[in-house]
Amino acid sequence: MGNRINELASQIAEKFRSSGYEVSVKDVYKRLKLLIDEFKVPENEAIRTVTNYFIKEFDVPRDQLVIAESPLIKIADIKSPGQWVSLKAKVVQLWDSSSPNVSQVGLIGDESGIIKFIIWAKANKPEVKEGKCYLFTNVVSDSFAGRMQVNINRNSRIEEIDEDIQLPPREIEVVGALIAIQQNSGLIRRCKICNRVLTKDVCPIHGKTESYDDLRVKGVIDDGENYYEIILNEENIKRLTGIGLDEAKSIAMENLDRNSVLSELKSRLLGRYYKLRGTRGERYLIVSDIGVLNAELRKEVEKLLEGV
Amino acid sequence: MIAGGKSFRRAVARRVFAFELNNATYRIESGDKAIQLLLPTGVACSRIFLVGVLLDKEETRPDSDFWKVKFSDPTGVFRGFVGRFQPDALETLLKIEPPEIVAVVSKIRLFEGETATLVTVRPEIIVPVEREVRDYWIVETAKHTLSRIENMKKGGDELVELAWRVYNPDLDAYEEKTKEVVKTVLEQHSVIEVKSEGDEETVEEELAVKTEKEREEVEDLEISDLDEFEFEEEEWDLSDILED
Numbered sequence: 001m002g003n004r005i006n007e008l009a010s011q012i013a014e015k016f017r018s019s020g021y022e023v024s025v026k027d028v029y030k031r032l033k034l035l036i037d038e039f040k041v042p043e044n045e046a047i048r049t050v051t052n053y054f055i056k057e058f059d060v061p062r063d064q065l066v067i068a069e070s071p072l073i074k075i076a077d078i079k080s081p082g083q084w085v086s087l088k089a090k091v092v093q094l095w096d097s098s099s100p101n102v103s104q105v106g107l108i109g110d111e112s113g114i115i116k117f118i119i120w121a122k123a124n125k126p127e128v129k130e131g132k133c134y135l136f137t138n139v140v141s142d143s144f145a146g147r148m149q150v151n152i153n154r155n156s157r158i159e160e161i162d163e164d165i166q167l168p169p170r171e172i173e174v175v176g177a178l179i180a181i182q183q184n185s186g187l188i189r190r191c192k193i194c195n196r197v198l199t200k201d202v203c204p205i206h207g208k209t210e211s212y213d214d215l216r217v218k219g220v221i222d223d224g225e226n227y228y229e230i231i232l233n234e235e236n237i238k239r240l241t242g243i244g245l246d247e248a249k250s251i252a253m254e255n256l257d258r259n260s261v262l263s264e265l266k267s268r269l270l271g272r273y274y275k276l277r278g279t280r281g282e283r284y285l286i287v288s289d290i291g292v293l294n295a296e297l298r299k300e301v302e303k304l305l306e307g308v
Numbered sequence: 309m310i311a312g313g314k315s316f317r318r319a320v321a322r323r324v325f326a327f328e329l330n331n332a333t334y335r336i337e338s339g340d341k342a343i344q345l346l347l348p349t350g351v352a353c354s355r356i357f358l359v360g361v362l363l364d365k366e367e368t369r370p371d372s373d374f375w376k377v378k379f380s381d382p383t384g385v386f387r388g389f390v391g392r393f394q395p396d397a398l399e400t401l402l403k404i405e406p407p408e409i410v411a412v413v414s415k416i417r418l419f420e421g422e423t424a425t426l427v428t429v430r431p432e433i434i435v436p437v438e439r440e441v442r443d444y445w446i447v448e449t450a451k452h453t454l455s456r457i458e459n460m461k462k463g464g465d466e467l468v469e470l471a472w473r474v475y476n477p478d479l480d481a482y483e484e485k486t487k488e489v490v491k492t493v494l495e496q497h498s499v500i501e502v503k504s505e506g507d508e509e510t511v512e513e514e515l516a517v518k519t520e521k522e523r524e525e526v527e528d529l530e531i532s533d534l535d536e537f538e539f540e541e542e543e544w545d546l547s548d549i550l551e552d
Binding site: 177179180220222224225226227263266267270271272273293295297298300301304305 | 318320321322323357359396399400410411412413432433435436437438441443444447448450451452454487490491493494
């Protein structure tokens with residue numbers, strides 16, 4: 001525990017030092033230790049209290065200290081909530097705000113990744129525009145429903161910059177095992193008007209409607225570190241299994257059951273490794289090219305044995 | 309993937325050999341989330357993907373549709389159960405005659421008894437696959453295991469530190485075992501390359517010998533303790549199924 005406090009104390013002292021104020025580590029340590037050890041105050045509250053104390057003591061202009069503690073980083077480096085950071089990013093997408101407390105909400109991105117952002121109404125900032133790039137200074141990371149986001153508050157600044165920031169490639173290559181095939185896969189029916197998939201012969205928009213057959217697989221590719229939800233179209237499926245729309249229809253006819261197509265696809269596709277390329281959508285990776293993984297086992301093994 | 313609408317996170321399927329999985333005893337408390345098992349090499353695991361041999365299937369009671377299953381990789385066995393709540397796995401299991409090479413996607417359960425803990429698998433998917441898939445799985449799993457071992461040596465990560473405290477694993481032993489297993493992939497390959505020109509029977513025989521050998525290894529691993537709580541485990545698993 002003592003070590004941890006020591007560490008925090010030097011961090012706080014360092015923060016002041018980088019803004020040009022000499023604060024004694026020992027002094028910080030004493031105050032922190034009292035709050036954390038004696039009074040059992042939660043760590044982050046203790047840090048805030050001690051920091052505020054020295055801000056008052058030295059009469060540090062608040063924004064000066066804040067600027068000093070918000071390093072310019074890449075979006076991919078945002079890993080935990082409560083990080084104060086600055087980002088150079090492009091506004092990828094604006095969503096409809098669902099709350100009067102939120103001025104704007106959407107996605108921003110840089111070369112390393114894409115993250116959700118929220119500009120609070122209270123922050124009183126000018127609006128950002130889709131496709132433009134900005135320097136976001138002093139924004140704070142947060143986690144919501146298991147995902148990271150950044151919040152823009154009163155202490156933040158937004159400045160438009162004359163730079164075109166590249167977003168991460170939307171097309172990615174993945175190698176992994178197909179570990180699940182989801183519902184609404186196999187031989188499906190689509191609405192003739194809107195192409196949506198029918199469930200129980202009913203289109204979610206157009207109700208009972210004329211339809212046509214299609215073949216697709218919604219599945220999950222897993223590489224042991226990440227998973228990707230993918231969509232395979234008829235062409236992909238035919239290349240992998242030899243089963244195209246016509247073959248699928250005759251399998252369904254023979255068995256008098258459309259579901260038999262899905263069973264057949266599951267037994268041929270699940271549990272195998274694939275190498276694929278696809279374009280990221282909101283949730284699914286739309287596969288453009290896929291093949292069974294043809295690994296050079298001998299090489300891989302040799303690499304493993306000498307590599308360590 | 310970009311956030312949008314509902315954010316439902318699926319658990320990643322870890323690649324882990326039986327000997328490591330069966331050494332795991334520690335459950336990570338994480339409130340609302342499904343159980344997470346802490347692996348001795350310092351990652352959380354609630355789902356696995358394995359490609360091995362279905363050694364045995366046995367219905368616990370006649371017509372109960374509740375099957376005890378045993379899968380093997382070159383390092384040991386994965387024990388578990390398949391029931392009506394895993395319809396995909398059950399459907400294919402009924403058609404498979406062991407021994408057969410299968411790919412398995414499975415949830416992980418941890419039974420905590422008085423004197424010992426037991427890791428069991430609850431397969432969601434069981435599919436017969438080709439031999440090459442199994443070979444690649446061994447290489448892939450070795451790769452993942454070795455990289456977890458590296459991370460353990462580096463330290464720093466919260467789960468890694470926890471794994472050191474809970475298991476204090478003998479990483480050299482893990483590393484050695486992992487490399488040993490990888491080598492078997494090459495050995496098998498040379499066997500097949502030579503024999504493939506000859507008659508198929510020899511290959512079949514080879515396979516039979518291999519399975520026999522795996523069986524023996526399995527017997528070795530069966531600690532006498534296990535029998536003692538076999539019944540309890542079943543009872544526990546059943547109650548769990550009812551909750552589902």
